[in-house]
């Protein structure tokens with residue numbers, strides 16, 4: 001079972017991040033700090049390409065490959081997570097608080113929400129047979145208000 005590092009709620013806490021890196025034996029390089037900061041500053045669960053585009057403005061020498069590798073490293077260390085959302089590219093989540101997702105099936109937008117009721121859910125017996133459980137997340141799927149407004153009051157198209 002992994003411990004949850006730097007459980008802060010007040011946005012990007014770079015001091016906690018660099019401290020965490022040192023403890024884990026990861027060098028807190030400028031590139032890593034900028035990638036982490038960019039991800040933590042956003043709530044839209046961006047793709048690696050979007051983070052790359054933003055970080056490149058501050059660090060023009062950075063490559064997309066570095067961004068990918070860094071995000072994967074952060075994910076392995078449990079300081080960010082990956083989001084499965086509709087669409088081709090992987091999306092990343094820098095919100096360290098235990099939370100759940102509303103995912104729009106039309107535009108793929110991912111919104112965070114918090115629920116004590118969902119937090120206290122336990123996985124059923126059947127899941128234990130598949131493997132060790134680290135955490136339980138609830139994913140609510142629907143059509144966001146923006147997409148709903150664009151399509152009028154029509155129900156979502158059936159596949």
Ligand SMILES: [Zn+2]
Nearest residue numbers: 104107144147
């Ligand atoms: Zn939408």
Ligand SMILES: [Zn+2]
Nearest residue numbers: 093095111112
């Ligand atoms: Zn999230």
